[in-house]
Amino acid sequence: MNIKYIKRLLFGLTLLNFTLFYSCNPQNNQTKDASINSSDEITFKYSTKNKNYVSAHRGGSGIKNYPENCIETFDYLHQKGIQIFEIDVAVTKDQNLILMHDNSLQRTSTGRQDVNQINLNQIKEYFLVDDFGQQTSYKIPTFAEALNWGKDKPIYFMVDIKKGVDYAAIVSTINQANMQNKVVLVTYSVGQAKKLNRIAPNMLLSVSMRNEREFNEMMNSGIPTDKMVAFTGTRRNDKSLFDKIHQKDILVIFGTLGNLDKSAAAKGNQLYKDLEKDGVDIFATDRALDVQQTINKN
Incomplete structure (x- = not known):
């Protein structure tokens, strides 16, 4: 056999073994995976936060061909x-949890009934409608279907529990999906926050801290601060309130949805930069993509 051929063959085998060893080496793979995960991971502690975030109101609003509270919209934005x-999680007549903001199906789907007057199998016959009145091919998702979409993605759901929905059913569905560490339960009062903390002590809560009185109430509520994310309302606050919240290692959510989003759309997006400088960590907004393109640029 030709000696040069043998040498080339041996060199090729050596290179192949080296490549296989490197690619299969667990330490090398762990390093690569860790770098990917660390860059995408969301932290809800101010001390370890590495960037500011956008919370898409109703799962994404004002996007042509993409309705609110719709899995396809989540995917598009993600x-x-x-x-x-x-x-927004509502309950049907037959006690199934679905994503729907309004009491009625009329505004956001081809259905016309109230959610609590109709069973899930009929709801699944309807199609979602975008914010411009355009019917889509997308269906109304169940809460479980939305949670399943979120698995294995670096995302969080802020879960707004609509009137009449059983808290235990919400928590049970989250537990069944093994998504306890991927949700924030939205609350509007100290009493509601305490109740949800008793039912789901390991889950994060969005709690109202729109002023110093509400800040002090939450600090005296007995709820661990590491389970809190502070919703500071939809009106601009003094930076000193944000500073107090940050001193407790809690993130600040501020709602630009409504008038502030409209103002920013009319006058440019400088408002979002100003709020970021004030200390807003999470922007709850109807203009998710506009805010996303504006923040974290300083």
């Missing part, structure tokens, strides 16, 4: 970098 989705 591909563009959105990692937090505020969703």
